[in-house]
Amino acid sequence: MWQRFKRAMRSFAGFFVSSIEDPELILEQNVRDLNDQVPKMNESIAMVRANVTLLEKENAKYQDDVRSLTAKVKAAIQAGRDDLAAQYASKLQIEKDALARNEQQLATARQAYEKALSVKKAFMREKERKTQEAMNAIREARRAKWQAKVADTMESFTVAGIDSTHDEMLRKVQEKSAINEARMQMALESVDHTAASIEEEAEKIQANELVKQFKMEMGLVSSPAPVSEVGSGPEKTIGKKVGVE
Template sequence: MGMWERIKRIFRSIIGWFIELGEDPELILKQNIRDLEDQVPALNENLAMIKAQVTLVEKELAKLKTKENELTAKIKAALKNNRRDIALTYATTLEEVRREKVQQEGQLKVAQAAYEKAQKVKRAFMLEKERKIQEAKKALSAKRQAQWNNKVADAMESFQVAGIDQTHDEMIEKIERDAARAEAKLEMAMDGVGTDMIDIEEDAKALQANETLRQFELEMGLVPEVSAPPEAAESESQKTIGERETT
């Protein structure tokens, strides 16, 4: 291999490296979207020019039809007045107008066909543009998601490599062991206390509190006074009779 070929290969490799370095897919796709959007005004301008041509031909054709009607009326009027010479002049002009009218009708058909084709081209372009833009947006979204996934993966990898993962699990396990040990210690301590006496004392306090509250309710007339049971009433009656007999 000659020296010149080797130099060219080196330059090609350097240029290729710069191209790859500058070919950021995200930037290129965004530029493609802008290029597609920039083509819309030019397309609309071309469509407007074709439409203007159609309108111009239609106006010219309308003028020729009006002129044709006027010449026809003049020819008939001249013939009625026996002025065939004047009618002949008008007839000659009428033939020229009719030939021009046929030409304008042909141009109108061509212009209308061109306008319809331009409209179809625009619709096809707009559909293709929208499709490419949506594809580009999806690709950009997928790239951003991939970048985020890479960041998360790198973070998780560094998290495990740094030994934090193992330390984290050890601390959680230690806390759970301490909590279980404290719970067992509390259960053992409660087993050594006379819980029956504690329950009895709590019930006695509750009964005493209820009785105190009832006394207040009776004094305030909030509840009716409960009559004594039948046995107590009979005992009280016998006690009263015995006292009378003794007297």
């Protein structure tokens, strides 16, 4: 039972972690962590280099002491002071032993410094490789997000956008056009073309009469004789003889 409970808790924790994980953010944090390690590594290398410098200074001092004591031993022997020569010789041996230990430490420190430089070089090369991989992956992730966004937008156009109403709108426009054409046809059929033609002819006659009237007023044509004058003349009678004087 306890094992099942622990397994369930681990699965829940794994699900929770995976649900909040963002690969892009994690890769960016990894790059920052790698960059943060560079100053720490430089500080460690600087400490190793400082140890080498300190040992080199000690080595130079021991060598000076050895040369100085050697000269003093020789001078004491030449002066016939074997007692002083023995004292200087004892100190000389101590300095030589210290110099030997210093040289061993210096060699070890130099090896450590060279190794630290090699480690830094390998780390920087690996850092550049991982950083490049991370940046490529980040760009790929951003491109994938953009593609997903575009795909969602295009799907929304297909499902709830133009495509869903395009055919319906075309059908409505065609229906309205057909109705208006039918109404126009019915209106044309209901017009009395004969009456319209008569009215048009009457308007032409009236216009011609007005033109004639203007011409007569302008003296361009003679006025027609009155009807009474046209009808006057020799009176004809039936059965009546006209006398001749």
